[in-house]
Amino acid sequence: MLYPQSNRYRRVFDLSDFWDIHFDPDREGRPAGWASGFVDGQPIAVPASWNEQFDSMRDYLGIAWYQTCFDAPWDITDQKYILRFGSVNYLAEAWLNGTRLGSHEGGHLPFEFDVTQLLHAENNRLVVRVDGALAPNRVPPGNVPLNTLDRFGEVNYPDSSFDFFPYCGIHRPVLLYAVAPDGLSDVTIITDINGDTGLVSVHIQRRESTPARARLTLQGHGASISTTVEVDAQAEVTLKVPRAALWAPGSPNLYDLNIELEKDSRVFDRYTLPVGIRTIRVEGDQLLLNGRPIYLRGFGRHEDFPIVGRGLLPALIVKDYALMDWIGANSFRTSHYPYSEQMMALADRLGFLVIDETPAVGLFFDEDGLDRRLDLCCQYTRELIDRDKNHPSVIAWSLANEPHSHRPPAGEFFRNLYDLARSMDTTRPITVVTTVGEKEEAFAFVDFMCLNRYYAWYSEPGQLDIGCERLSEELDALYSRYHKPLALTEFGADTVAGCHAEPPEMFSEEYQVEMLARYIDVLRSKPFVIGEHVWNMCDFKTGQMVRRVGGYNLKGVFTRDRRPKMAAHYLRQLWKGDKAR
Ligand code: GCB
Helix, strand or coil: CCCCCCCCCCEEEECCEEEEEEECCCCCCCCCCHHHCCCCCEEEEECCCHHHHCHHHCCCCCEEEEEEEECCCCCCCCCEEEEEECCEECEEEEEECCEEEEEEECCCCCEEEECCCCCCCCCEEEEEEEECCCCCCCCCCECCCECCECCCCCCCECCECCCCCCCCEECCCEEEEEECCCCEEEEEEEEEEECCEEEEEEEEEECCCCCCEEEEEEEECCEEEEEEEECCCEEEEEEEECCCCCEECCEECCEEEEEEEEECCEEEEEEEEEECCCCEEEECCEEEECCEECCEEEEECCCCECCCECCCCHHHHHHHHHHHHHHCCCEEECCCCCCCHHHHHHHHHHCCEEEEECCCECCCCCCCCHHHHHHHHHHHHHHHHHHHCCCCCEEEEEEEECCCCCCCCHHHHHHHHHHHHHHHCCCCCEEEEECCHHHCHHHHCCCCEEEECCECCCECCCCHHHHHHHHHHHHHHHHHHHCCCEEEEECCCCECCCCCCCCCCCECHHHHHHHHHHHHHHHHCCCCEEEEEEECCECEECCEECCEHHHEECCCCECCCCCECHHHHHHHHHHHHCCCC
16 A cells, blocks of 8 residues: 655645534434534644543544545546545545545554545535444454453553553544546566665556556666566566665665656656565574674554544654654564554664554453454454555564464464555564463464563562563573573563652662563573563553553653653663674
């Protein structure tokens, strides 16, 4: 799937603005015909979550109707017109000028509708019904009956089976774009290295099959390599780049790949995308980037900020990358759902490595509804790989976070997802992030292991000696059983900024520093450990429960408004001192 782009042959119109919203707790909207338009809406910013814009709607996770009216920004010609939603959480159904376009389940991933036949020159009305309810048969699930999940005997409110606030609404831009009906519909790039030559294979796909010719030009770092190929429905070409400038953290070299389609010597479509030449693979106990071992230093994060909730906030993306650079991180995981396309594009430009995770968090394996949950996870995996396959920054796919996967059908469930991901991408390692340790059935077939651990926090509270001993023993046991590299993808301590204790005590800044330092000592003593991702980069909003002071998870090394705690200075000293980056 190509991100919409504006040039002589393609146009994009961003519908981000104030829309109208009408909350519909009593489900009146459908019978009353709101799909064709409604009155008495109130203004809401798109993109952004509704829960932070209206105090009275903070915990409302039901149905809401959105609408906006717009004139076509260009003359309507014989182009194809497509409406694209970057992310709507959770279930979206859309109508243009009263005609139903379709629906999409699941947040954090894009979907689009062809509106060529429906778009008017003036007075278009787009209506979107958003259903944000939490339910056991949704992914991620919520309102799951107690005892189904091992929830440490605690429930949060809203009752999600995951630890972040279940923000709802239109979270990323809604774009109208225009392309040639027989233009490019998809491009897939795979890069390889042979000696000092970079190999860039490009697979192109068109919307309609007509005789045409594609001209491909790869430019940058002193190179300009061109080729042409006849293309009906699709074509495949490999470009060779002598003395290639490879992509890596610290030297995120990108080339511009320009693809033009022409017939009768007339260009009718063009798409340009950045290409980073790099390889990534697991070999023995190591993760190799461009053939050299790489150690991951960084964070699990969240898309989360006051006022916008989970809505796209470009300035926050720039700020967070600046903080990651300041602290010396080289990587992060998109815990626990795919991040915005803007975030991914900057990871390529700024040189960060990304473990790209699907929205499959809080999975459980009761037979009831299992097939549906698997179907949804397959859909998410497909959509994620389709969206992010061309990013050099993406070094691995994570199929899920902390599934309750010691339950029997989990192994088979993940085998299905692994095979699907592998069939779509033969190049990147695939993993599952677990908390069940040795009982994780997926560890038998994933390419490297990811483990989340909170010894000396949820268990052995305050006892770092014992906690670190358990961590060390567990890592050794996992390695001797599976013989695969492992990244610790979560470890950390809730920390109230400004709370101090000597000797260190839980919730103090000193305890967070001590815990991170002691864990990292253990990790770095194991040659098979390929990374340390602290939980979390920043404090973030979650549901209310006894362990979440003020409705926040406070494990950030930065506060929610991005101020460093003591731990940020500690990590900076450590990570900036590390040679590899
Ligand atoms: C975990 C989860 C994460 C939580 C974290 C915590 O294992 O993956 O979503 O926020 O623990 O702080 O408890």
